[in-house]
Amino acid sequence: MTEVLGTVLPGNWTASRLKRVTSLLNRGSAPDYVDDGPVRAISQAANQPGGLDWARTRFHDATGDPRRLKGYLLPEDILINSTGTGTLGRIGYFQGGPDEVPCMADTHVTVARAIPSEVDSRFLYYWLSSIPFQEYIYAALVVGATNQIELNRDRLGDAPVPLPPAEEQGRISGFLDAEVARIDAVMGIRGNRQGSLLHMRRAGALAKVFGQAASSAPTRLKYLLSNKPRYGVLVPEFADAGVPFVRVNDLLDLRGRAATLVRIPEALSQQYARTRVQPNDILLSVVGTLGRAALAPAELEGANVARAVASLRVRHDVDPGLFIRWIETADFMRQALDATGSDTAQPTLGMEDLANFNLRWPTDAHEQRRLAEEVEEVAKHHDELAACYEKQIRLLAERRRALITAAVTGQIDVTTARGVRVP
Structure with a gap:
């Protein structure tokens, strides 16, 4: 019986350590930022779970061969946010940039490069995104003061990784690629469209109150x-x-x-x-x-x-x-x-x-007080709408994490679980 982070794995699964299934596990370089340059630098802010946010990347004024940069990225590299309190442990997956400009990670991001003969890179990405591993990050890997915490790189290398047979890793990755993409699409529609509409509606309602002031x-x-x-x-x-x-x-x-x-x-x-x-x-x-x-x-x-x-x-x-x-x-x-x-x-x-x-x-002072009361009522109403919207997004995110966790720990058989729909 093999157990990883409190979860009993299926009988034909084994386990290893992150440093044994990756050929690279290093922080990136400190960028010299410029308005435009030969290398894109990916920070922890740009490393998003649903994909890299290219609008948050900046350029690095590199000289010489960019492939010599510490943190130079290759397709299928996994990015791990390694400092800060808000996004610590967030996992991203690099599939190449939006243009032909080379990319690098900055010093706040650790690059994990899977060894193909040891682990499927997508499977490893999903394992690092799972609930057990994310809880393990804060329980065992974090060092530093409250406001300057970071991941301990040596202990990160010793982090456990479950290993199904190679074919099973591929099936799990394919299943999660399809199902997570479906959830991300729903979250994107609600996050971009519904969130923007709520913001616009709130701004318009507040402006209407100000427009009614007689004085x-x-x-x-x-x-x-x-x-x-x-x-x-x-x-x-x-x-x-x-x-x-x-x-x-x-x-x-x-x-x-x-x-x-x-x-x-x-x-x-x-x-x-x-x-x-x-x-x-x-x-x-x-x-x-x-x-x-x-x-x-x-x-x-x-x-x-x-x-x-x-x-x-x-x-x-x-x-x-x-x-x-x-x-x-x-x-x-x-x-x-x-x-x-x-x-x-x-x-x-x-x-x-x-x-x-x-x-x-x-x-007029009296009108200011009246308007202050009115705009607070407007804000309260829209805060309630926003809370309902945020709850929907939170439930979808929880569904995403739970599905990933169940798949990468063998709690569901992905050969019979295809077609899972987001409720």
């Missing part, structure tokens, strides 16, 4: 602020103790993450004293992901922000909650896209452009 008058964004908008620390240095540091992803749940934010030295924060956070400051993403905003809670007083986050401090007679809802309207996003449309790399919203955004703002 609205045209103004520029800078006239609603008590200080000029500013972005934060250009090159952060992290420390175990110091000043809490807000990054773009933290804006998704700023209050919930307040106690676990990474920290920077006090001396570095003092160099950017103008972006030290005060309660009710509006923190806005201005690089890459534009328009993500959050209201600073009282417990983050004195914190600081990243270069990709702008700090906006509204006048005392401007409702900050209402102002954030205006940021969620199509009017804000249209101007943000216009201001960054010529950017060749990731969009970066300049502070001068942001300060000169046009909007119609209610001048």
